[in-house]
Amino acid sequence: MAASSQVADPEVSRRKFNREVATFRRLAATYRNRGWFLAEATFPEVIVVMAGRNIKPPALITGVRFDYTDYDFRPPSVRLVDPFSGEPYAFKDLPTRLPRSTGLANLRVEGLPAGLELPKIMGQQPLMQAYGDGDVPFLCLAGVREYHDHPGHSGDAWELHRGSGAGRLVRLLEVIDKYGTSPIGGYNLQLEARIIGYTQQSVPE
Amino acid sequence: MPDPHIDLAIVVNGQPTTVRANLEAPLRTVIEKALAQTKTTGQPPENWELNYGGNILDLSAKIETFGFPPGATLFLNLKAGIGGSL
Numbered sequence: 001m002a003a004s005s006q007v008a009d010p011e012v013s014r015r016k017f018n019r020e021v022a023t024f025r026r027l028a029a030t031y032r033n034r035g036w037f038l039a040e041a042t043f044p045e046v047i048v049v050m051a052g053r054n055i056k057p058p059a060l061i062t063g064v065r066f067d068y069t070d071y072d073f074r075p076p077s078v079r080l081v082d083p084f085s086g087e088p089y090a091f092k093d094l095p096t097r098l099p100r101s102t103g104l105a106n107l108r109v110e111g112l113p114a115g116l117e118l119p120k121i122m123g124q125q126p127l128m129q130a131y132g133d134g135d136v137p138f139l140c141l142a143g144v145r146e147y148h149d150h151p152g153h154s155g156d157a158w159e160l161h162r163g164s165g166a167g168r169l170v171r172l173l174e175v176i177d178k179y180g181t182s183p184i185g186g187y188n189l190q191l192e193a194r195i196i197g198y199t200q201q202s203v204p205e
Numbered sequence: 206m207p208d209p210h211i212d213l214a215i216v217v218n219g220q221p222t223t224v225r226a227n228l229e230a231p232l233r234t235v236i237e238k239a240l241a242q243t244k245t246t247g248q249p250p251e252n253w254e255l256n257y258g259g260n261i262l263d264l265s266a267k268i269e270t271f272g273f274p275p276g277a278t279l280f281l282n283l284k285a286g287i288g289g290s291l
Contacts, residue, residue: 023220161247164247164283170218171283174256174282
């Protein structure tokens, strides 16, 4: 994937990029314990591979590609990528959509009489968003370039979040860890039964 | 009389700092100190969460109730806030 063209002073962005990488490396052993592995760091890109450590055998859940072009004049771009190839996942292939609980909500069923008490259900909304299954999704979160570039979020400017470190490498990894890798507690298995013959109850003389 | 304070290592968006805290105080009191020490601005303390050992901590609980061992490292992270919709 080609990096975006740089319009801010590249030395400033490079220095801030180096700070992000150095900040990560300072606590790299701690992050490794949490299943975060720094795979690549060459300006302006960082790739971190995140593992699910709560499952046995542990698994590489996703790679995360950050593009710090123009940082921090602009926020970083964030994509979930295949940890082996580095290619961004299409929405339908995402290993996790970063589901976030929206709390209990009333179940709605059309056509039922008004006032009928229905059970509540736990709602959830994915932080990874796309328009179609084949599209490359983006992390819909303040501090992420794709979020601030989206016309639907023009009222929530990057400048409102820059000072709080919303675009910092570790902060974004924390969000992906919280909603993506940490909640994974096991494997979903699909077993397919196939008839391969008969069992014989007896063998007559 | 034992020292009623504890030094907590707090990592703010990846940036480590050490905060001296009163064991009798609620945990939320360390947030403002950690943000100030790392010069992190722009979001009020209630928009942050503390993670220890993979668990989000109750900020209203007294610090001593957590029984943090020496050298415990807490992670102070900006909450996800709004998001998740197009």
